[in-house]
Amino acid sequence: MPFIDSGKLGKLFGIDIHIGVNIFAILMFLVFLLALKGLMHSFKTKNLLGIIFGLLAAASFGFFSIATMLTYGYPILHH
Numbered sequence: 001m002p003f004i005d006s007g008k009l010g011k012l013f014g015i016d017i018h019i020g021v022n023i024f025a026i027l028m029f030l031v032f033l034l035a036l037k038g039l040m041h042s043f044k045t046k047n048l049l050g051i052i053f054g055l056l057a058a059a060s061f062g063f064f065s066i067a068t069m070l071t072y073g074y075p076i077l078h079h
Helices: 023-045 048-070
Strands: 004-012 015-021
Touching: 023 048
Parallel strands: none
Antiparallel strands: 004 015
16 A cells, blocks of 8 residues: 555556555665766766666666556556
């Protein structure tokens, strides 16, 4: 169960969109923030490999934290 429940907001590509924040979404958002911190440090030290991995980590964890918040942590797919 999510900690915060907004109710049904609508549908997007057949998936019910809710805003529900659970512990998994919070943890993924914290990892996203750490990836941003590492990315900024890599830019400051001009570390190319760190910039690449920082961009990949920030993009993936940022996307999945937002997607988790919008779908309660699991998509409800029906046939």
